[in-house]
Amino acid sequence: xxxxxxxxxxxxxxxxxxxxxxxxxxxxxxxxxxxxxxxxxxxxxxxxxxxxxxxxxxxxxxxxxxxxxxxxxxxxxxxxxxxxxxxxxxxxxxxxxxxxxxxxxxxxxxxxxxxxxxxxxxxxxxxxxxxxxxxxx
Numbered sequence: 001x002x003x004x005x006x007x008x009x010x011x012x013x014x015x016x017x018x019x020x021x022x023x024x025x026x027x028x029x030x031x032x033x034x035x036x037x038x039x040x041x042x043x044x045x046x047x048x049x050x051x052x053x054x055x056x057x058x059x060x061x062x063x064x065x066x067x068x069x070x071x072x073x074x075x076x077x078x079x080x081x082x083x084x085x086x087x088x089x090x091x092x093x094x095x096x097x098x099x100x101x102x103x104x105x106x107x108x109x110x111x112x113x114x115x116x117x118x119x120x121x122x123x124x125x126x127x128x129x130x131x132x133x134x135x136x137x
Contacts, residue, residue: 007134010109014066016059018125023058024051038080046087055125056118057085063129064095064116068104078104085116093118095129109135 027034035044038058047053061072061083071077082098095114097105105111108131115130 007109007136009112010133010135012067012069012108012131012133014063014068014129014131016062016066016127018055018059018062020052020055020120020123020125023055023125027051027054040081040084043085046085052120052125056120056127059125059127060085060093060095060116060118060129063127064097064101064114064131067129067131068101069108070104105131105133109133 035054038061039047039054043057047057061080064083065072065078068078072080078098078101082101084096084098086094086096088094093116095116097111097114102111110133112132112134114132117128119126
């Protein structure tokens, strides 16, 4: 008997919006300390100091935590450095999850794929994350 016949596909989605003026002000007030807390070196390199890109990357981490059903704070939550935003060979954003994030994801089944979409306007940055799992019926 094929075990895959007894599995179902489950999509989990997360969406987050960040107000750009407010986020840029927080970055300015913290003089680089906030960036180090929220982003790793590769993310900072990819954003090249552009507050709209940093806001979109921040929104992506929040959206991923929502899709995983946990927060980015507290004992069960993830840290900002547990979720990494990267670019593929064509420049499209993609997610990399730490071991801790993968352990949290495993509560929902076997993670098959991740999808990340980023966008921004003059006033808002947005991120949408979709996680595809298989889980036993």
